[in-house]
Amino acid sequence: MITGRVIGEITATIRHPFFEGKKMLVVARTGADGAETGDYVVAIDAVGVGPGDPVLVLDEGNGARQVVGSATAPVRSVVVGFLDRVDLA
Amino acid sequence: MITGRVIGEITATIRHPFFEGKKMLVVARTGADGAETGDYVVAIDAVGVGPGDPVLVLDEGNGARQVVGSATAPVRSVVVGFLDRVDLA
Amino acid sequence: MITGRVIGEITATIRHPFFEGKKMLVVARTGADGAETGDYVVAIDAVGVGPGDPVLVLDEGNGARQVVGSATAPVRSVVVGFLDRVDLA
Amino acid sequence: MITGRVIGEITATIRHPFFEGKKMLVVARTGADGAETGDYVVAIDAVGVGPGDPVLVLDEGNGARQVVGSATAPVRSVVVGFLDRVDLA
Amino acid sequence: MITGRVIGEITATIRHPFFEGKKMLVVARTGADGAETGDYVVAIDAVGVGPGDPVLVLDEGNGARQVVGSATAPVRSVVVGFLDRVDLA
Numbered sequence: 436m437i438t439g440r441v442i443g444e445i446t447a448t449i450r451h452p453f454f455e456g457k458k459m460l461v462v463a464r465t466g467a468d469g470a471e472t473g474d475y476v477v478a479i480d481a482v483g484v485g486p487g488d489p490v491l492v493l494d495e496g497n498g499a500r501q502v503v504g505s506a507t508a509p510v511r512s513v514v515v516g517f518l519d520r521v522d523l524a
Numbered sequence: 525m526i527t528g529r530v531i532g533e534i535t536a537t538i539r540h541p542f543f544e545g546k547k548m549l550v551v552a553r554t555g556a557d558g559a560e561t562g563d564y565v566v567a568i569d570a571v572g573v574g575p576g577d578p579v580l581v582l583d584e585g586n587g588a589r590q591v592v593g594s595a596t597a598p599v600r601s602v603v604v605g606f607l608d609r610v611d612l613a
Numbered sequence: 614m615i616t617g618r619v620i621g622e623i624t625a626t627i628r629h630p631f632f633e634g635k636k637m638l639v640v641a642r643t644g645a646d647g648a649e650t651g652d653y654v655v656a657i658d659a660v661g662v663g664p665g666d667p668v669l670v671l672d673e674g675n676g677a678r679q680v681v682g683s684a685t686a687p688v689r690s691v692v693v694g695f696l697d698r699v700d701l702a
Numbered sequence: 703m704i705t706g707r708v709i710g711e712i713t714a715t716i717r718h719p720f721f722e723g724k725k726m727l728v729v730a731r732t733g734a735d736g737a738e739t740g741d742y743v744v745a746i747d748a749v750g751v752g753p754g755d756p757v758l759v760l761d762e763g764n765g766a767r768q769v770v771g772s773a774t775a776p777v778r779s780v781v782v783g784f785l786d787r788v789d790l791a
Numbered sequence: 792m793i794t795g796r797v798i799g800e801i802t803a804t805i806r807h808p809f810f811e812g813k814k815m816l817v818v819a820r821t822g823a824d825g826a827e828t829g830d831y832v833v834a835i836d837a838v839g840v841g842p843g844d845p846v847l848v849l850d851e852g853n854g855a856r857q858v859v860g861s862a863t864a865p866v867r868s869v870v871v872g873f874l875d876r877v878d879l880a
């Protein structure tokens with residue numbers, strides 16, 4: 436899993452029925468210190484987050500399908516949690 | 525998923541029957557700001573897009589096979605949607 | 614598998630029941646020489662390690678699900694061992 | 703999938719029966735413009751190509767196993783096609 | 792698959808029974824020219840190699856599990872062969 440921050444939302448025309456009503460977020464990846472790394476990912480929202488929110492993203496197909504409750508969903512990245520706190524030692 | 529822009533098409537001699545009649549696109553990866561990152565991917569077209577179109581690419585084998593409707597397709601990357609809009613916060 | 618060092622812990626609000634009671638660690642990746650590479654990963658703890666501990670991380674979904682004993686866990690990275698020693702030739 | 707050029711062949715002593723009689727190619731990855739990127743991959747030949755040939759490589763385990771016709775083959779990368787032409791827009 | 796050179800061995804305390812008696816190698820990745828790239832991976836030994844040996848590593852979970860003969864092994868990288876020769880064109 437990786438940490439990130441929601442920086443936007445994507446609107447796309449997709450024929451596959453899985454995506455109907457799904458929110459697709461642009462998530463900037465963040466390092467352990469919370470700073471953006473310059474990399475980003477498009478992830479399905481499974482939590483109800485919005486712009487600016489720090490999040491936890493699962494970037495693996497089979498696990499992502501478990502989170503969205505569909506064994507056949509064409510998805511790889513999904514926002515699985517709101518990131519409350521990072522405690523660095 | 526990643527965002528990109530179709531920059532070309534590939535013609536290849538492939539023995540596997542899955543590829544018959546399939547369009548193989550060269551997709552330049554784009555960042556959250558729409559600029560090309562310099563990376564690219566060869567993806568099967570599942571939407572009907574062409575050169576210059578901004579697209580959404582699923583880059584995961586099992587999900588890609590769901591999109592093309594074949595549990596045995598030797599495919600990893602597939603264009604799943606036309607990218608209408610990216611709203612950055 | 615990759616080697617790393619636990620540098621912190623994450624607290625997140627996650628709806629998926631798998632994560633209840635699970636410790637989520639921030640693991641800085643380390644090179645063969647033990648120095649941090651600048652990359653990091655968020656991994657579920659399957660061993661009982663803490664800040665500063667050198668660890669072995671499995672970064673693959675299906676194997677990670679075996680380690681946590683759940684075929685449906687939405688997980689990709691898991692700390693599978695405490696790294697006792699690296700003997701370089 | 704990625705595009706590349708065959709730059710050599712590998713001879714290895716492998717116990718797993720799948721590799722008997724298989725040709726293992728060193729494929730230099732090429733960019734959309736056909737230039738080598740500096741990265742490379744070792745791929746099983748499923749087409750009958752040789753040094754200098756431009757090729758299409760599938761770099762995903764389950765799809766690669768479909769191409770070689772074995773559900774249990776320990777393989778991730780396979781040359782699936784001869785690259786006839788890349789038309790850039 | 793990737794090519795590499797064994798540069799060391801790892802000793803770790805792991806609870807999962809799969810790892811009992813398994814040798815875990817530190818493998819420096821090598822380029823097509825045999826030079827180390829600076830990247831490395833921790834891989835299970837399925838061949839019987841040691842420090843200095845040039846090797847072939849399979850870096851994909853499902854294929855790696857086939858090589859070690861266990862459908863449930865929490866493993867991603869495995870040394871599948873001794874690299875006898877690389878013939879560059």
